[in-house]
Amino acid sequence: MSADQLLAKLRSTLGEKAVVTDPDVLDANRNDEATFCAAGVPLVLVRPGTTAEVQEVVRAAGEYGVPIVTQGARSGLSGGANAIDGCILLSTARMNRVLEISVEDQVAVVQPGVVNADLSRAVLGQGLFYPPDPSSWEMSTVGGNIATNAxxxxxxKYGVTGDFVRGLEVVLASGEVVRTGRRSVKGVAGYDLTQLIVGSEGTLGIVTEATLALRPAPEAALTAAATFLSVEEGVAAAAAVMASGLRPSLLEFLDGPTARAIQNYRDMGLPENVGSLLMAQSDRGPRAAEDVAAIAEICTAHGAAEVAVASDAEESAMLLEARRLVHYALEPLGTTLIDDVAVPRSKLVALLTGITEIGTKYDVLICCPGHIGDGNMHPTVVFDRSDPAAEARALEAFGAVMELGLALGGTITGEHGIGKLKRQWLAQELGPVGLRLQRDVKAAFDPQSLLNPDKLFL
Amino acid sequence: MSADQLLAKLRSTLGEKAVVTDPDVLDANRNDEATFCAAGVPLVLVRPGTTAEVQEVVRAAGEYGVPIVTQGARSGLSGGANAIDGCILLSTARMNRVLEISVEDQVAVVQPGVVNADLSRAVLGQGLFYPPDPSSWEMSTVGGNIATNAxxxxxxKYGVTGDFVRGLEVVLASGEVVRTGRRSVKGVAGYDLTQLIVGSEGTLGIVTEATLALRPAPEAALTAAATFLSVEEGVAAAAAVMASGLRPSLLEFLDGPTARAIQNYRDMGLPENVGSLLMAQSDRGPRAAEDVAAIAEICTAHGAAEVAVASDAEESAMLLEARRLVHYALEPLGTTLIDDVAVPRSKLVALLTGITEIGTKYDVLICCPGHIGDGNMHPTVVFDRSDPAAEARALEAFGAVMELGLALGGTITGEHGIGKLKRQWLAQELGPVGLRLQRDVKAAFDPQSLLNPDKLFL
Incomplete structure (x- = not known):
């Protein structure tokens, strides 16, 4: 039987320990963190330790026509790492070395399984800074961050993961290795396949090494926080901060329902009628105090009910506490379904108003925290999973939020990706010509459709 | 005869005035600014005014199997806009409108034929800033800048053209229109075809509209300049500036031969034994004076022979004068062949030393100005075109510089592109697997090979 032959081949190439078929282990590795996202039953989990071993796995998969799903820490929120029936799960966990940190070139060369926080701390030790900081940074891997362009x-202030990816080593569906991009700051030699592979969710190739740009480490950040009685005032203040040229290193928003959930979870002194909450940071060292004072002034000018400015790191952390508590405050309220729409900033009020209407229409609680400086919001539908009717309404509301984002000239995903969860809406966002073009690109890289074939496209 | 039928079809679709077959006009439009780059004889030059007209041209070209070469201002330096025998030259000159400037969303929506400087001035009028500033900015078009990722x-400080391209409208080889990317700051819905098309030199599609990111306008910049007696000291000072976290908005380098050519052209008070010259700017408004003082200190600490710091815009312009004069100072010395290698900054001394050796070996003058903060240098071979032996040696030196850049872990082009000029070295940089992958991408977009088919690949 060909599955047995494939397993034997994998064992002989990778060694027994790197080839796992224990059903309990396989079951524990079927899913990422996406809610409501079916996962298949994998044939095997492999843990290659080198690029050459990844090539062997891909060649074997090609020979037997078995799909490969590449996994980092499985902290994704769209099912991009979910198993396919009969697939090979390829974990990059063992390829977790920081191969080089160059102070002079301000680059790091890493394997894909390096945890974001480990890299961040390693480069900080040399006075350097790797900015991409998804909330999952203590567990998510750089390879996973690249796969989703986290x-x-x-x-x-600093941009997303892709803005820091200079070059990649990638194992293609053919089993060949290609190096894309560069180590130098600039480079335009041929098509930019690096940025094409960034965000491709394991469907175009398997990243086995990445050359990442670093920056000089900034100094500790200071924080300002402001509460507003309306959504409009908070949004207007955020727009004014972005228009000011101040370049905050963080600009986060919580809507009223989110702020109230946090206040119910822990007394933060937030008023019951809070309409929105804004938090901003500056990391410009000696200038940070000036910056946060200027941001506080902008908030006051835009009608803030209360404004607080931290004078040191400890106070800064306290002011950010509300943001950090979102996850914990929503958890006791029910199951969460986290959306990820991004809209042009001029459409934020319309987005937030529309989300309230969607909540009313479908009779669900929608809390809306978000990265307001980038117009990237995370409307979170909270519902009782034991009530099938509530679950059905929650799913409808989830879709309605994406359709609202699209109608406002935005996108269905700012940073979480499509995975398996959002395939139908991707088709809607791209339209038929765009979708066909994307499929043609997929086919150019992976004609046999071996690499994560049930993701992105329906 | 099919060419006549094609011309008739183009005339009936675009109108007589937009279809030019005058041999003198065609001849005047065959080339971009690349030296030593053959151009064919075009069949016709068309000047469509709308996306729909571009579609008609592409469909007609497909029907008759005639290649299309898209042209902006033909200010490119790699022959990317050079005609192919019997081709349609498609000029974007008439599609030169700024369609929208949104202060709130910090975006501009433009047609491809807009001149960079016109866009820059238009957004500045609204307090906004479009950073990409190729030297050709007073003549080059945004479409051309996108095609080369200028x-x-x-x-x-700000990044290249691609860093400011959010979304594109593109006419594909099939004649269909696709919109890629987004208007929002972030977005990861599907493959990043926007960045794939940026830098693709008209080979994947014809850009008919672009949504560009803007920033709040910075204040006027201040300049510091320093001369060093060696290359090593100037390079070390530049590295120290980049490591300092100061974020200069300009960091330019001239090597000794370039500085001497400028001094011979106009007395700038540069010593005969100048080894290198460094110019830096800061545009951080009230902080700029502090920044340039700090940069001046770094230069002094790294052995600068002389350091000058401007206290206002006029002095700043004076200190940058040497940089501005490079082109004029080299022109009387002979024909120039401008290279565009980019290397990791740690390899800059090796690059500059190697270039001197190449100059000696091939008995040609090589002047090396460059964007040292990015490691992107423009070694310029200067020679007497009336001497065939000198010309042959110059061409060999030109190639040797690229091979040196590759050997140092760099790229053959930091910002000028491949066009027709560097096709053989692209193959060398990418290697066989990378090259095949790039060709597969081209085929996915343009199976009939209608769009600028003799560019990028040999």
Whole structure:
């Protein structure tokens, strides 16, 4: 039987320990963190330790026509790492070395399984800074961040993962290895396949090494926080901060329902009638105090009910506490379904108003925290999973939020990706010509459709 | 005869005035600014005014199997806009409108034929800033800048053209229109075809509209300049500036031969034994004076022979004068062949030393100005075109510089592109697997090979 032959081949190439077929282990590795996202039953989990071993796995998969799903920490939110029936799960966990940190070139060369936080701490030890900071940074891997082009809190100043990826080593569906991009700051030699592979969710190739741009480490950030009695005032203040040229290193928003959930979870002194909450940071060292004072002034000028400015790191952390508590505050309220729409900033009020209407229409609670500086919001539908009717309404509301984002000239995903969860809406966002073009690109890279074939496209 | 039928069809679709077959006009439009780059004899030059007209041209070209070469201002330096025998030259000159400037969303929506400087001035009028500033900015078009992913002086702080392209409208080889990307700051819905098309030199599609990111306008920049007696000291000072976290908005370098050519052209008070010259700017408004003082200190600490710091815009312009004069100072010395290698900054001394050796070996003058903050240098071979032996040696030196850049872990082109000029070295940089993958992408977009088919690949 060909599955047995494939397993034997994998064992002989990778060694027994790197080839796992224990059903309990396979079951524990079927899913990422996406809610409501079916996963298949994998044939095997492999843990290659080198690029050459990844090539062997891909060649074997090609020979037997078995799909490969590449997994990092499985912290994704769209099912991009979910298993396919009979697939090979390829974990990059063992390829977790920081191969080089160059202070002079301000680059790091890493394997895909390096945890974001481990890299961040390693480069900080040399006075350097790797900005991409998804909330999952303590567990998610750089390879996973690249696969989803992960964002985070500091994108508003520094950009997303892709902005820091200079070059990649990739194992293609053919089993061949290709190096894309460069180590130098600039480079335009041929098509930019690096940025094509960034965000491709394991469907075009398997990243086995990445050359990442670093920056000089900034100094500790200071924080300002402001509460507003309306959504409009908070949004207007955020727009004014972005128009000011101040370049905050963080600009986060919580809507009223989110702020109230946090206040119910822990007393933060937030008023019951809070309409929105804004938090901003500056990391410009000696200038940070000036910056946060200027941001506080902007908030006051836009009608803030209360404004607080931190004078040191400890106070800064306290002011950010509300943001950090979102996840914990929503958890006791029910199951969450986290959306990820991004709209032009001029459409934020319309987005937030529309989300309230959707909540009313479908009779669900929708809390809306978000990276407001980038217009990237995370409307979170909270519902009781034991009530099938509530679950059905929640799913409808989830879709309605994406359709609202599209109608406002936005996108269905700012940083979480399509995975398996959002395939139908991707088709809607791209339209038939765009979708066909994307499929043609997929076919050019992976004609046999071996690499994560049930993702992105329906 | 099919050419006549094609011309008739184009005339009936676009109108007589938009279809030019006058041999003198065609001849005047065959080339871009690349030296030593053959161009064919075009069949016709068309000047469509709308996306729909571009579609008609592409469909007609497909029907008759005639290649299309899209042209902006033909200011490119790699022959990317050079005609192919019997081709349609498609000029975007008439599609030159700024369609929208949104202060709130910090975006501009433009047609491809807009001149960079016109866009820059239009957005500045609204307090906004479009950073990409190739030297050709007073003549080059945004469409051409997108086609080559053009850089410029301020990339060292702000990045290249692609960093400001959010979304595109593109006419595909099939004649269909696709919209890629987004208007929002972030977005990861499907493959990033926007960045794939940026830098693709008219080979994947014809850009008919672009949504560009803007920033709040910075204040006027201040300049510091320093001369060093060696290359090593100037390079070390530049590295120290980049490591300092100061974020200069410009960091330019001239090597000794370039500085001497300028001094011979106009007395700038540069010593005969100048080894290198460094110019830096800061545009951080009230902080700029502090920044340039700090940069001046770094230069002094790294052995600068002389350091000058401007206290206002006029002095700043004076200190940058040497950079501006490079082109004029080299022109009387002979024909120039401008290279565009980019290397990791740690390899800059090796690059500059190697270039001197190449100059000696091939008995040609090589002047090396460059965007040192990005490691992107423009070694310029200067020679007497009336001497065939000198010309042959110059061409060999030109190639040797690229091979040196590759050997140092760099790229053959930081911002000028491949066009027709560097096709053989692209193959060398990418290697066989990378090259095949790039060709597969081309085929996925343009199976009939209608769009600029003799560019990028040999």
């Amino acid at each position: 964002g985070g809190l500091c994108c508003v | 850089g410029g002086l301020c990339c060292v």
